[in-house]
Amino acid sequence: MKLVINGKECELLDVQTIADVVAHYGLTGKPLVVEAGGIVLTAEQWGSALVHPHMQIELVHFVGGG
Amino acid sequence: MRDLFRIGNQELSSRFFIGTGLFPNPHVQKEAIKASGAQVLTFAIRRINLESARDDSILQHVQDEAYTYLPNTSGARTADEAVRIARLARASGLSDWIKVEISANERTLLPDPIETLKATEILVKEGFTVLPYITDDPIMCKRLEEAGAAAVMPGAAPIGTGLGILNPYHLGLIVEEASVPIIVDAGLGTVSDAAQAMELGVSAVLMNTPVAKAKDPVWMAGAMRLAIEAGRLAYLSGRMEKKKYASASSGYEAFKLN
Numbered sequence A: 001m002k003l004v005i006n007g008k009e010c011e012l013l014d015v016q017t018i019a020d021v022v023a024h025y026g027l028t029g030k031p032l033v034v035e036a037g038g039i040v041l042t043a044e045q046w047g048s049a050l051v052h053p054h055m056q057i058e059l060v061h062f063v064g065g066g
Numbered sequence B: 001m002r003d004l005f006r007i008g009n010q011e012l013s014s015r016f017f018i019g020t021g022l023f024p025n026p027h028v029q030k031e032a033i034k035a036s037g038a039q040v041l042t043f044a045i046r047r048i049n050l051e052s053a054r055d056d057s058i059l060q061h062v063q064d065e066a067y068t069y070l071p072n073t074s075g076a077r078t079a080d081e082a083v084r085i086a087r088l089a090r091a092s093g094l095s096d097w098i099k100v101e102i103s104a105n106e107r108t109l110l111p112d113p114i115e116t117l118k119a120t121e122i123l124v125k126e127g128f129t130v131l132p133y134i135t136d137d138p139i140m141c142k143r144l145e146e147a148g149a150a151a152v153m154p155g156a157a158p159i160g161t162g163l164g165i166l167n168p169y170h171l172g173l174i175v176e177e178a179s180v181p182i183i184v185d186a187g188l189g190t191v192s193d194a195a196q197a198m199e200l201g202v203s204a205v206l207m208n209t210p211v212a213k214a215k216d217p218v219w220m221a222g223a224m225r226l227a228i229e230a231g232r233l234a235y236l237s238g239r240m241e242k243k244k245y246a247s248a249s250s251g252y253e254a255f256k257l258n
Helices: A018-024 B026-036 B079-091 B113-125 B138-146 B168-177 B191-199 B217-237
Strands: A002-005 A008-011 A033-036 A039-041 A056-064 B005-007 B010-012 B016-019 B040-047 B068-071 B097-100 B129-134 B183-185 B204-207
Touching: A018 A033, A018 A056, A033 B079, A039 B079, A056 B079, B016 B026, B016 B217, B026 B217, B040 B079, B068 B079, B079 B097, B079 B113, B097 B113, B113 B129, B113 B138, B129 B138, B138 B168, B191 B204, B191 B217, B204 B217
Parallel strands: A002 A056, B016 B040, B016 B204, B040 B068, B068 B097, B097 B129, B183 B204
Antiparallel strands: A002 A008, A033 A039, A033 A056, A056 B040, B005 B010
């Protein structure tokens, strides 16, 4: 499926939910936050949140800052 | 002496908020945070680099301690962008505190006061504990307080400059007028700046670069902690009046040898 992840077009095979996308990048269990189609999702929602072709997904995390 | 202050529903004893950027490595950062005695840590939110396997999330280095997390909205140029970042931060489940930081100018990184006020209004309505970073303008600080900010954070000087408090007169006015905690955020360079801020009566100080970019960040964190405590005690003590001419400590007329 074609998706736009962190601003880049990607072709991911066998992904149906946000949890699948997170797993695809090996990020399961890591502290991160997901926004999909403009909606912020809590970790509990990832398993049931379906991805659609060309969906815009942001995978973000906390970095050092002041 | 127990000298606590409150932000939102959190009672704090440390008046040093420390940033987590720019440290030479995670070990030094962790030790510096420890030396600072800080209870509140700031950090930023960025896209994960999906091409690199490196785990550069800040949380893996500090998660074992009990801190209050203050994520910032740095990188936002508008209220809408700041609100979006704030929502992402809250979805982490770590904190509903948010430092609103909206810069409209890349060279100075000075906050956009109009967008900052807008974002503060929206985020307060959404139930966030909002700490806006703002210019040292007394009226603007009051407006943010009225909009529901839990604390207001005027800058001493532009972010990362280390120039110290450029307008102590304004900062003093801001403190006089405020009924929420005032936290000096950005622009401090060394211990005398931190002490001066506390002497002016602010509730706390937020620093990152002056600690992280010191030759020895751990020592500097400890030094800043002492400066903040000293400045706070001096403020509570009430300094002497300044005088134009000398006045001898033991009296001058009392003892003459002729």
